[in-house]
Amino acid sequence: MSNQGVLRPGHVIIRVLDIHEAKDYYVNVLGLIETAQDANGKVYLKAWDEHDHHSIVLQEADEPGIEVMAFKVSDEATLKRLANEIENFGIKTELFAANTHLATGKRVRFTAPTGHVFELYSEKELVGNGMPVVNPGVKAPNLKGIHPNNFDHCALIGDDVEGSYKLFVNVLGFQLAERVIAGDNMIAAFLSCSNKPHDVAFIHAPVKGKLHHLSFAVDSWAHVLNAADKIAENEVPHEIGPTRHGITRGETIYFFDPSGNRNEIFSGGYLWYPDRPILTWTVDELPKALFFHERKLNETFLSVMT
C-alpha cells in the first residue's frame, strides 16, 4: 500500500490520579520505557520496539480517562490535506505548532462525534528501539515487567458511533474490519488503518469521550500468560482473561492501571486487508464476540469506563 494517509496510533495522553504511582506501574509492571518528564510533570513513555519518542503520556488529573489520542500520518502534505478534509466534513480543527507537544511536529486537533479529542501529526523525534540499525539483535536488553512490543490501539466509548465511524472511514481513510449491530444500529465499530484488524474501536454508550481500554501487543499466547502472571504477582486489578476474542481472534487479558484505566495485553489476530469482507456480529452473539471461550458477559466489561 502507498504511504499516503494515517500510519498508526502514535500516542495517547492518559489521565492518571497520581503520577508517581502511575509511572511506577507503567514502567515497572507494564514495562514501558520512560523517555522524558516535562516541566508540567507529564511522563513520556514508549514500548520497547517503538522507534518514536513516546506512545503513552501520563498526565496527572482529578479523574482518569483519555485526554487525546494522536495518529501519525505519513507526511506534512497529508497532515494538511486531512485537516482540510476534516473541516470539509464539518468538524473544526485546531493547528498547534511544532514542539507544543514534546518531541512532536505540528499537530491538528479535532473532536470526533463520540466526543473524543484526536490529533494528527507527521513528525516525532526518533529515539530508536534500543538496538543498532546495523546488525541488530532481536530484542533490546534489560527490559522490565511485561514489556509489550508496542502500543497497539484504543477502544473508545461514546454516543455517536456512526458519526465517528463516518469520519474515520470517509475522511481519514480507515476501513471497517468488524462491527457489532443491534437491529439497524452499529453499536461497535473496529477500524483499521493498517494490516492489523483494528487501530481504533468505537463502542456505543450514551456518554462522550470515554476510554474503554488501551491495548499493547505481545508476540504470542505464551507472552499473554507471562503478562497474566506478572499482573497477578504485582496485585494489579484483573478483569478478564487470558482468553480469546471472537472479534479480531486476538488472545487477550484485561486489567486496570492504578487510576482505573483499563489496559489490554493481546497477541494474534488475522491479517487485515481492505478487500477482506467486513465481519458482523449480532448483539445476541456479543458474549462470543467479546470472550470466545467464556461466551458470557462479565459484570464490568460493558459498564466500567474512564
Added chain:
Amino acid sequence: MSNQGVLRPGHVIIRVLDIHEAKDYYVNVLGLIETAQDANGKVYLKAWDEHDHHSIVLQEADEPGIEVMAFKVSDEATLKRLANEIENFGIKTELFAANTHLATGKRVRFTAPTGHVFELYSEKELVGNGMPVVNPGVKAPNLKGIHPNNFDHCALIGDDVEGSYKLFVNVLGFQLAERVIAGDNMIAAFLSCSNKPHDVAFIHAPVKGKLHHLSFAVDSWAHVLNAADKIAENEVPHEIGPTRHGITRGETIYFFDPSGNRNEIFSGGYLWYPDRPILTWTVDELPKALFFHERKLNETFLSVMT
C-alpha cells in the same frame, strides 16, 4: 494507510515435476485447500484464512521453480497507473484479459531485472475463508496438515538485486525494510508493501528468475513446532529449523516440496511501518542474520534454488 497501491502477494505459479505428488503434498501435508483444477491440469490452492480464490497454483513442468509471482493491487485505476509507470521505468508490460488466468481479472505482466516474471491484478473471485461473515468463529473446520493461515511472501534469486529493488521501491511503492550488504553492494533486499517486514525478498546470485522459497504464515512458535512435527511424520525433506531469523526476527522452519521447491513456515516478526529505520546486515554477520540461534551457514541454504 490509504489503499492506493500494491496490497499483497496474491498468488504464485509454481512448477512441479509431478502434479499428483505435488497436489498430495500441498493439500495433505501443507494443508492448503484445493479450489479448482483447470483444463490444462493446473491445480489452484488457497490457505484457509485467505478469502481469494487461490494463492498457489501448481503447474507440471520439467523443472521446478517459479513461473509467475502475482500481486493484488487496490483497484483497476492503480493497475493502469502502475502499468504506465513500469513502462516509464523502461520495462515492457503485457496486458492479459480477465479470466485468461482462472478466477482473476485483467493482468499486467512484466519481467524484473532479476529475471522474475511478475503480474499485477486488481480482481479475483472471492471464495471466503470457510466461516460465515456474520457471527464467524475463529477457525475454519476440518483443516488438514500444517494449514498455515496464508501465503506470505517469496524470496527470489537473481543477478540484479539493485535493479529489482529500484523497480519495487521507486515504481511499485514498496519499502526497503532490511538489507544485506557486501561492501557497497546490496546482496539481499527485503521489501514490504504492508505492515509485514517483507512481502518479497531479492537475493543475489549470478542467475535469472530463480526461487529461493515460498513462505506461509502461522500464528506462533507453537505452530512452527507443529509444522516441524508434521514434516517429520510425513518424511518431507528438512533443511533447517525450527529457528529464528535475525532478519525480520521471524520464527521459522524450511523444507522442500516433492519437486525440490523450498517452503517456509514462519511466525512472528515485527510490525513494519514506512518510517521505521531500515536495518542493515553486513555480510560478515550473515550467519546471524539468517539463523539467529545457529549463527552459522548451512551447506544448502545459499546454494540450493529452483
Added chain:
Amino acid sequence: MSNQGVLRPGHVIIRVLDIHEAKDYYVNVLGLIETAQDANGKVYLKAWDEHDHHSIVLQEADEPGIEVMAFKVSDEATLKRLANEIENFGIKTELFAANTHLATGKRVRFTAPTGHVFELYSEKELVGNGMPVVNPGVKAPNLKGIHPNNFDHCALIGDDVEGSYKLFVNVLGFQLAERVIAGDNMIAAFLSCSNKPHDVAFIHAPVKGKLHHLSFAVDSWAHVLNAADKIAENEVPHEIGPTRHGITRGETIYFFDPSGNRNEIFSGGYLWYPDRPILTWTVDELPKALFFHERKLNETFLSVMT
C-alpha cells in the same frame, strides 16, 4: 523410586445421563479413543498416549457423578499388602475376581472416609498408544478433538478430608503436596503418588462421594488454548479459564461434559518429590490459590459438584 506401591490413577467410572451423547462428547470433542463397549452398554475410553486398555468408563445412570476411581498398583503382592493394610486401618475391603471389570485383573474395593469408592488393581490389558515400540514416532496419527495425552487426576468432594488424607498418606503411600487450611482444619488436600503435584485431591463439603472434576493433561499452555477454542467451537459449557492455578501452578481450563460432570484440561505444574516442602494456602488466599490470575472466586467452582 522403587516400584512398590500405587503407580497412578488407572481409571474412573463416570455416571452420565445419556450414553450416546456422552460418548460423542468424550470421543469427538475431548478426543479420547474408544476401546470397547460392554454388554451393559458401558463405554471404555483411553487417552491417546496411555498404553492401558482404558482410563475412563462411561456408565449411563440417572444422576451424574463418579462411580469408582481406580488406581493401578505395581504388582499383585502390593495389591494384597495394601488390601491388608486398608483393613488394618479399619476400612472394609471387597475383592473382585479378574475380568469382573473389563480387561482388568483382580480388584480390591473400599470406600474412603469422604464416601468415595476406590479400587486398586495390578493388571490391565495393554493396547498400546497407537505407535510401534520399535522406532516409534512422537504422536499417534488421526487424533480428534482436544486429545489430551492422559487422564491425570480427580478432585473429589466429601466431608471427612482429614480421614481420606490419612488413609491415602498412611496406608496407600501418597504424599501431601499442598493443602488449604481454614484455622486448624485442612479443607483441601492435594496428594501425589508420583512426580506430579497431585494424583488425587480431596476438598471439603458436607457431602459424601461427590466429584469436583476429572482432569486430563496436555503438553503446554498452547494446547490449553487449543482446548479452549475447541470447547467454544463445540458449545461445551465453559466454567473458567484459560488461567493458572496457584496450587500446583498448573495452566488450566474447566468445562462440563453433557451430564454436568466437570472436566479440566491442564498443563504444567512443578516436579513433585517426597522431600519437597508441603505448601500451605490459608483460606483467605483461596482465590489466588485457585485462580492465580483472577484472584477471585467465581459462583460455581465451589458449589457445583456431581
Added chain:
Amino acid sequence: MSNQGVLRPGHVIIRVLDIHEAKDYYVNVLGLIETAQDANGKVYLKAWDEHDHHSIVLQEADEPGIEVMAFKVSDEATLKRLANEIENFGIKTELFAANTHLATGKRVRFTAPTGHVFELYSEKELVGNGMPVVNPGVKAPNLKGIHPNNFDHCALIGDDVEGSYKLFVNVLGFQLAERVIAGDNMIAAFLSCSNKPHDVAFIHAPVKGKLHHLSFAVDSWAHVLNAADKIAENEVPHEIGPTRHGITRGETIYFFDPSGNRNEIFSGGYLWYPDRPILTWTVDELPKALFFHERKLNETFLSVMT
C-alpha cells in the same frame, strides 16, 4: 510409588577451565543461583525451583568433564542398603562422612562400568526455592538469564553401557525407558528413577567416564525459544536446536559452556511409568531418534564429549 530408593539426580560436579568465566556463564546466562563458594574455590549453584542447597558444582580443572554425578536417595536406610547391594554386585564403594561435601550428608561413592564416578546421599541442606511455603506464588522473583526450573539429567559416555545399565536397573532400581540397539548391542540406554523418561543416559563409545551433556528443564517449547534467543544474544556456542528428540519426545536445544561441556535446555517428554513398554530405536533410525525434525546426524553430536 513408595519412597524407597533413588529419588533423583541430586548434583553433579563439573570440571571447568576457568572458574570465573564458568560462574559468570552459569549464573548470568544459564541463570542458576549461587548458594556458596567453598575454601577450595568450588562454586555451588541451584536452579531456581529446587529446594536443595545445590545441584551443580563448578570445580576448576585442567580439562572439562564430569567429576561426580550424585543421586539423592530417600533415606539413610536406603543409602546403607544400596551400598551393600552395590558391593554385592561386585563394585567397591567408599563411604564419606557428612559435610565432607558441602551442605550434604553421608555419601557412598562408586565407579560404574562405564567409568563414571557416582555418589548416593540421603541428606542435603534445604535452602528453598525463593518463595514462602505458606501462600507461595508461582515463580521466584529476580531471576536472570534462561533460569531453568531444575537440573534434570546427564547423558554419559563410556565403553560398557550394558554394565552400567545392569548396575542401575538391577541394583539401583532404575527402569529402562528407551534404548538404541545396533544388532544385538545396546549402544544407548535411557534410564528413569521417576516419572520422567530419563534421569540418566549411557551412550557407548570406547572411552571411560566421559560427559555427553548436562540437561536442565524448562516449562515449554516457548521457554526453549527464550533459551535459544539468550544463548544467541550471549554468543554461547550453539550445537543444535531448537528441535525435538525422537527419544523421549523432548523439545530441546544444545550448546556449550565456556569450557566446552555440553548443556541442554529441554521441555516436554511423556510421563514415564514402570509398566510402560520399553521403546527401542534401531541404529539406522538413530538420526530420527536424536533429532526428529532434522532426521540427520550433525558432525559434533556423536563425537564431541568432555
